[in-house]
Amino acid sequence: MSLETFSTSEPLTLGVELELAIVNRHDYDLSPSSADLLRLMAKRKIPGDVKPEMTDSMIELSTGICRNHADALGQLTEIRDALVECAHKLNVGLCGGGTHPFQDWSERRIFNTPRFHMLSELYGYLSKQFTIFGQHVHVGCPGPDDALVLLHGLSRFIPHFIAISASSPYVQGTDTGFHSARLNSVFAFPLSGRAPFCTTWDDFGVFFEKMTRTGVVQSMKDFYWDIRPKPEFGTIEVRVLDTPLTIEKAAALAAYIQCVSRWLTVEKPFELAEDDYLVYTFNRFQACRFGPEGTFVDPKTGEHRSLREDILATLARLESHAIELKAEAALDYLRLELERHGNDATWARQVHAKEHLLPELVRQQCQRWSGELQID
Template identity: 40%
Template sequence: MSELPKQQEKKGAAAGLDDAQARAVAGQGPAHLPDFTPSTLGTMGIELELMVLDRLTFDLFPAAPDILRVLDQHDKPWVHTPEITTSMLEVATSILQSFGEAAEQLEHIRSTVQRAAFEVGAAISGGGAHPFQRWNQQRIYPKERYFESERKYGYLAKLFTVFGMHVHIGAGTADEAVRLCAWLTQRAPLFVALSANSPCWQGEVSGFCSSRSNVVGAFPMSGIQPHDLRSWQDFRDYFNRLAGFGIVNSIKDFYWDVRPKPEYGTIELRVLDTPLKPVYAAALACYARELCLEFAAQPGKWPSNGSRELYTWNRFNAAHDGVEGNWIDPETALSMPIAQVIRTDLARLAQRSTDPGFAQACKVIEDLLQEGGQAGWLRRHLTAGGGMNDLARIASELFEDAGQPV
């Protein structure tokens, strides 16, 4: 990520955005695409969208504004911000270099946010979608950008009360960001599968390991980066063309699974359900980072197959079947079990990684491959007779427990 002062790492208008950029993000001014900030290849940052729950019913609880006020009193290296509804909050790490740094800071985030929530009578949880909340009962967070989203997208704004993990990887240069986006997009379904932990939706068993993954597709600029974009100038021309139609106003209007984030100098992987434990988030981010470093070591090489149809099929299988699904390699056209692909990746990446904690990250990911992963674990609770409230309680207790993975 970019070597900006800490105050420049804040989000929104305080995230290093000038007034024009902030107005564009809020949909209040002319479209604006910032220049790409030079960055250090392979640095990373992690964003987690967290559930705010009632401590008695474990339904979503609109206490995020109160928790954010408590967190405002803490001096810390990471950032907290509101999200689109008042039962959500977002936390974002500082710039990280390794699994050890990521695991340590995410644990500090977990313990600090947990204490803040307890002060206001709430609980915190990971997970991609709350098992029984109703979208029409959610409240838009009182911020102009979110009100603008509600005006623009209608009920979809409240329907977007789902919870994801975003991983930022330093890309170095603008042109390299576009190339790394293309490569990481091919493997994004693997991260859908590994993080999948939202088998229930609106009080029903969804039939998917990640029901959250289906919500983003309702937005008009969802999907993936077009295959024919091969440089930052191509991307800028594409942005300007869409802006001329009034379709986009800022980079935030691109709901792509992997997108460039020019103000941070990163690419952003956006497909993951928020993990049930912070250590899972650290491990998954390091997997994405190592893939990007491997891609970067092959300068000038591009994916040979950018088929949207193949990508959509891979993503669907990953969301539906999780780590027990199949993935069709776009480069070879071979269909393979997702778990086999991931294990092959990790074994290869471990040979080249300079991160002293990557071996531990691989062990954590191996846990996520066992017995159907997080979604499988939650499904077994349902099969054993647990109800939706019990599922939400268990997920919250898992997130608040500083112990080892399940």
């Protein structure tokens, strides 16, 4: 099977995908209501799309092509409002967060599509444990070689994206000690992790041909990498973010990735090398486990500093690019959150420490998603 032709797209355009939990309004456990919600949403005109996910207590929304932060926020707001209205008709709630804090994976049901059933047969119980919720951000690239260069440049910032977006401290009713426990579930899949170090589409085609020859891979969808090319869209797709608790943060995260992408493309501040990946798994773990307080090892110098320190330094370097992309408000949002809560995982722990009840945490997550609950 040959590799798809890489479509061209407008450089640095964005697409945002968000996986959401559907919960009942009695005890705020997951509700198997995706088919009913999708039926109602099919009657609504929205700028993007809403579709099923692996199990029937989750859905995925996606924007259309966005050119800047305001565009992404506008589209997400319109889709969110339509979803919330339809959810109210079904007496269910919607919320972000990388995991549902107390759902039992064994009670989940695979959504009825041939691909999901195929994956369930292949991966067994892991498929139901894949009832986790992430944000994916697509970045437009003018060509395939540019896409691979951007992919490897962005890989340096994977810990930053994880630490800022982390919103999954609880699994099966237990505080895991992680800021992003969701990514531990992703890492269980055999084709997860990082992409191979190829910087031309020809070299990547050789790798892809070898993988398909083994019979392990049939298409790009079979790779669960942290960042992967999406040739049919002409993009690279960043896949490590937990779904945040608000659309405002989702739009800000997308704009942050867009600004980093412009910096890498215009200034080329780093020379790419396979050795950059020597500390990749360590940095990734630190971000998942400790969030902004985790240790970041500079892949070039070997210097150790906190992720918070490196994120703030990166935000400062991005100022001119944020101005060009009209993303100043997005970076200010993330900078302020780092100073206040750090991330959504820390906020969730603060709520649980006060309320001592995980269903109450989920109720407030629903309020934050719908825009009813604003925090200082």
